[in-house]
Structure formats: C-alpha cells, structure tokens
Amino acid sequence: MNVKPNTGPRITGLILSVSSAIFCAVMLMPIIALLFESASSFFITDSNLVDNTFSDLADTVLWEYVKNSLIIVLGTLLFACLFAIAPAWWCAQYEFSGRRYLQWMMVFPLAIPAYISAYIYTDALDYAGPIQSSLRLLFGWQSPHDYWLIDIRSRWGASLMLGLALSPYIFLLLRNSFEQGSSSLSQAAQLMGASPRKIFWTIHLPLARPALAIGCTLVAMESLADYGTVQLFAISTLTTAIYDSWLVYGSLTSAAKISCLTLLFVISLVALEKNSRRKQQHFDSRGGKSNDKIKASKAKTSFIWLFCGLIFCLGFLIPLITLISYCVDYWLENINTDVLRHSQSTFFLAITAAFIATLLAIVFNSQQRFSPSTKNQTKLSLASLGYAIPGTVLAIGILIPLGQLDIWINHFIQWLGFEKVGLILSGTSFALILAFVIRFSAISNGSIQAAYKQMPTNLDAASTMLKASRFKTFYKIHLPIMRPALISAFLLVFIECVKELPASLLLRPFDFETLATYVYQFASDEQLEHAASGALLIIIVSLLPILLLSRTQRMR
C-alpha cells in the first residue's frame, strides 16, 4: 500500500533534467565563449602574441562604427514608427472599404529582406537608372550637378530600407493592442466630451505604449543586427566590424570584443523592453472586448489608401515587380541548377533546424507543464535568449568553442594513430544548424508556450482523474490541441532559417551556399539580376507565415 507517486517517471525525469542541463549549457555557450575570448587577451604577456586589432580599431574608427550603428537604429525606429503607427490606428479604429485587404497588405513588406530593397532602390536611383534618366529627359537636365536627389547609399537610406522592411512588426503589435483596447473606454471618454483626436492621444496611445515599446525593441534589435543592407551601402557598423575583424584581419579576439560591445546594446534594449512589459499587466484591461469600428468618410478612406498604398508599393510591390522583371530579362541566368541545388541544401538545413527547435520547445514546455518550477522556467527563458543575439555575434560565439573542440578532436584522433578528420564541427553544416537552433528556438518556444498558456490546466486534471498517465495526457490531449501551434512553430523557424543571412555568411562550410548567401553574393557583386529567382524564392517562402497568420486570425 505504500505507494509513492511518480516512481515511474523518475527515470524519464532524470533524462529530461540531464538533457535540459546540456541544452542550457549549449544555449549559454556562445556568450560564455565571447566573454572568455575577450577576457583572455588581458592575460597574454608575450608582446609578440598580443593581438592589437581591437585597440587599433578602438583608437581609430570603432567609435565611428558605434555612432553609425546608433544612427541607423534610431533612424530605422523613426521610419518604422512613421510607416506603422497611423496605419495601425486606422485599421483598428475605422471601417472602410478594403480594410480587410489593407491590414494584410501592410504586413507584406516583412517578406522582402532589406538588402534586396536596398539593392533595387540603389539600382533605380542610379545615374543610369530609370528615375534619374526620366527626370533628365523630362526637365532637360544635363548632369547630376543640375539637380539634387536623395543619396540612398547613406545612413538615412539604410534606415529607410530597414524601416520599410521592419515596420510591419510595429504595425502588427499596435493594431492588436488598439483593437483589444476596450471600446467602452473610448465611449466613456466620448461621453465626457473628448474629441477623437484627444481620445487617441489620451486613451489609446498610452494604453498601447507597452505594445509600441515591444515593437520598437524588436525593430531596434533587428536593425542593430543588420549586416546585408549596411554592407551593401558600404556603411561601417558594429556588425560589419565583427565580420571584418574575423574575415579580413583574422582576429577572433577582436571580433569577440566587438561582439561583447554589441551585446551590451542588446542587453540595454532587452532591459528596456522588460520594463515596459511589466507595465503591460497594469494596463491590460479586460473590459468590454467588442470593438465597434467607426465608419470612415470617403475623403478619409482615400487618404488612408493613398498613405498605406504608398508604403505597400515602396516596401513590397516595387521590389517584387523589379525582381520579376529581372527574372524575365535575364531568364537564362536565372533558370539554372545552382538555384535548385542551393534551395535544396537550404531547405534541408532549415528543416533539420526547425525540427530540432520544435522538438526542444515541446520537451521543455511539457516538462514545465507537468512539473512547474522556477528552475524549469529559467530554462525556458534561456531558450529564448538566442533570439536577442545578433547573427554575426552568435556566429563568432559559436566559432570560438567549436574551433577549439575541433582542435582537440583532431589531436585526440592523431594520438589514437588515425589521420586528422579536419574541422568536423566548425567547418560543416553542424555549426550552421547549431546557430539556427540557438537563434530561433525562441520562436518555436514562444509558439508552444502560448499554446500551453491557452490550454486550461483543468484539462490535464480531468485527464488524470480519468486515470490517464502523463504520457497519455500528453499524447491524447496536449498534442492534438496544440497541433496548429506545432505547425506554425515549425514553419516560422523554417522560414527564419531560409532568410537568415549574417550567421550563414560566417558559418557556412567552404563551397556551400544557402539561398540567402547565394542571393546576397550576387547583390554585393552588383549582379542581383542574375540571382533574382533565388530572391523571389526567399520572398515566396517568407510570405507563408503572413498567409498563415491572416488565416488563423480570420478563423477567430
């Protein structure tokens, strides 16, 4: 009769604990490696071995790079807010013809990587490009000295490109927040005589502030992490400095130090976001959920469509049409086996990484569900850490330990009397998959976590009361209910892996391209025309989550 519960699952529990400890170590590895590598240089006393790359950089151009990074982050935020706040408000608050379409059109720019837009607009605004040519033709100007046109290859140009591509983050979060804000609040304000303008500034915007802060943090992190656009525009920032330190100067230490500096910015951003999230609970009103939209006048409707249509054209339609026309013009170069080969290998990598990331998310979240503890919660938070690390920084953080491991493995194998095996960790797809899993586990984790949060815990208790084991509860109740979340977790990670550029550039094995690096190589050689089919493929894959998102929202 002396039955203690959970004797059975104890072994499973042990396996889970050990595996999650390993997982945590792997998640933390890049950051620890970066700190270690940065600190190690202080202990080298032999002056011949001292690597001066970082101090040289610090003495000369590093602060210029920091300034560039900060200006681009701020500029991107400015443009993204400009492109997102008003449309989010209109879509949430007004009813006008075509609103259903417009609210998804505003998300489409997310599918176009900023470096592709950057390339296309540089091309279009070039001296020989269609815009300058037609201006000259129209006004009879002879040389560039006769007129002034914005120089797209500048920090502001880069900010504009990034702002266009990233504004949907803010748009989505704000629209949701505006729609959730109870209409009884604005009705109360209206009855007290407030004008719509006053209601927006005094009720809705303050209530949406946490969502705005989260959106801005996302945009800031993405623009800080950007490598493709700034490199294309030849603007030196922290990310390009990391890249150059390693690939041009061959100094891993210097790359690690700049990475740590970049992480410092990331940490400040995350701290800011955490702070805003704490306030969100305070703001979270559960009042009347019904959202009665106001009918917009004809003039207002036209203005909304004009403003939003312009953003849609600039951020999505023009780049897309340009790519299609590249494809048509250079169809011979675009239809080749390279694209097929690279998409095949990219999809293989992305599927592997997405599978691992989703599996890990299921294991750790169900563990937390069955035996909730702060220890498990910490693990889950660790799993989300990777997303905050810029791709370039993460790549360096992975190269350091994997390179060292490779050296040890080769020594060991030689000691055993075999031939060297080469860089089996840092020089193969393993490094890339590891980077993808670390960076994008946050996405699969978030998706599964949200699904579990929505699932009442009483379902588990009901299952237990009906004599079901934990495994049966997981298999028969949890898995079927979260199937949509599983699919979206897998797809989202898959898509991010396909799009990922900076880490792929640094970590891809010799003579190996992902779709993104393949397209980017052509873009930086000013030959995107020849890889337009690859770019289109990336865009089509990126559109998937948007379609998925719109479908699930419509179903609700």
Place this chain on the structure above:
Amino acid sequence: MNSENYSQRKPTALELFNIQLAIADESILQSLTFDLEEGEILCLLGPSGCGKTTALKTIAGLSTPQSGQIDLFGSTVFSDASINIPPEQRSIGFIFQDYALFPHMTVGQNIAYGLSLLNKHDKQQRIKESLELVELPDLEQRYPHELSGGQQQRIAVARALAPKPKLLLMDEPFSNIDGQVKRRMMADLRHLLKEHGISCIFVTHAKEEAFAFADKTAVMINGHIEQLDNPAKVFNQPSTVAVAEFMESGNLTTLKHSQQVLDKISHQWPRDIENSGYWLFKPQYLTLSHSLQSTGVELIDSTYIGRGYQHDIAIRLNKSNNAPTIIWKAETEHPIDITAGENIALEYISEPHWLQD
C-alpha cells in the same frame, strides 16, 4: 458521537483528518477534518479564497498536503509523507468548474477517455448508458463547442460517472448556468445521485445551492471548517460569528452594544450572560410598529424582496442626537405603514440565538 448513534450510521465514504496544506508559507488548509457517509451529498460552502477548491483537489489527489490523513472507503489514500496514492488510482470522479471537456474530441470520445480498460463493445455500451443517465442520448457525435452550457455540464457529469467512481467531486458545478435552468439541473442531478447512491462533495460560494442540493453543509472559512451540519441548522443556528456573517443569518449584536439595543426591544429574556459573545436576531422575528415618541429607532428604507418586504432600520446606541448607530434588517410579509425617518417601536417575538465568541 455516542455508541448508540454510531451503530445507526451508514459506512463512511471519506474521512479527512487534520489536513494541513500551505503554498509558499501561506496556509491554505488548516487542520481540515471531516467525514462523509456513503451516499451523502456534502456541500463545502465558503467565500472565495477560503480553500474549498484546494480541499476538493486534495481529496482527489491533485494537490498534495503537507500532513494529515485521508481515508477513502476504509483504505488510506494519503498519510503524511508515507502514503500518497496518485489521483488516477483513487476512483474519484471530478467535475470542474469549466467542465474541462476535451475540445478536440466528440462527446462519445470524451466519455470513452476514462474507460480504456473496457473492450470495444462494453465501452460503447457504457457510453450509451452514461448518456441516457443524463438524458442526452443523441449527442454522442457532437463536439463540446456545439453544446449549450447546461448540456456541457451534463456531459461532464456523464464523463465523470462513466468509470463508476465511488465518490464524485464537483467544483462550482452550477456557477456557469443561469437561474431557471440551474434549479432544474440541481434537482435532476440530486435525484440521479440519490438514485444510484453516489457519495458527493461539491463546492460553492452560493448558500442557495447548498440549501437546494446538499444533505449537509460545511462552512469553510480561512482553510478550516467552522461548522458542519444540515443546511437549515447552519443557517438558523450558526456556531460562530464568521458563519453567521457568511450565511447572512441575521442581525448580529455584540454584548457591549446589546444592553442598549435590548432596552429598545420590549421583550424579556435572561440578560445575565457574562461571557463575551454575540446575539443573533433573525429579521423575520422583528415586528415594527409606528411610535409617536422618540425611540432612537428609525426606518431608513423599505424594499420588496419577493417573499415579502425588507426594512433597513437605524438604532441609535444612546440618547444624544449624534450617537453612533447600528443598522439592522427586518422582514415582514406585508408592507408596513411607516415612512422613512419615522420612529419605530421594535419587538422581537422569539429568543435570540446566542453565539459564543
């Protein structure tokens, strides 16, 4: 309990002894002790946050107490740290407040979920029986979201009863059902439980549900049981002030005030109680009549409450005009011919109930 009484008692379905449960230093259940006879329906009644749902989950094995003992039909299912039978082995049916029907399964699959030991034929038979039991024989292929709230509740009952549990636990089973339907469902379910002799504990914060559904009511306050008795006794003769206040049994007056109050009421009873304590005056035993003299008792307002009229009256505690007042409630069957602000002569036509502090 004397031996004579004991021999007449039915066998015990459940015994809780000295259950202690704390979460993060906050005590939720404090020496919780009670028992339940076979076939009896017990109501755990108490304000929200008093620990009644935790008590239910502790019996089910979904929460683990720090100490105490739980016996189920004569065998110990929990005893301090040495015995803790997992919930799935306790043979208990549980109905959740939100019913917790599995949303991705049909009604039939929901009911079959707890019947994995039966073969296909018996399983189908049991599903049919269970649905007939709750008088919804045609809903087997439906999904929970296609059912009304009342139907969902009945399916939850069918699912909980299908494995033939020895004890049924229900967590606020009627809170999501409104008025008219609720009364009929309570009557139906009570009839069903009685007919099949199923022992049951249910949790609620609404005393009307306890009156309509339970054989016995245990009033729980701050994690322990203040009084366990039949519903009428708990209401009319509360054993503590906390119970009287929660049950809204009537007007409570401290001994300190009672001398002044008693002076207003032209009735005689022994006043020589020396201990500290409270008098409980039931509203329906107060009679009101118009008085031309200043009595220090005034009518504030009268409202119609369906079965009669309720009157708020202010009783001034001494002669001066700005003396502190206490507010009492009185109930009459017919309207009274007194307007607000007028003086009242009070009379109490019964013995007030004495509550030890």
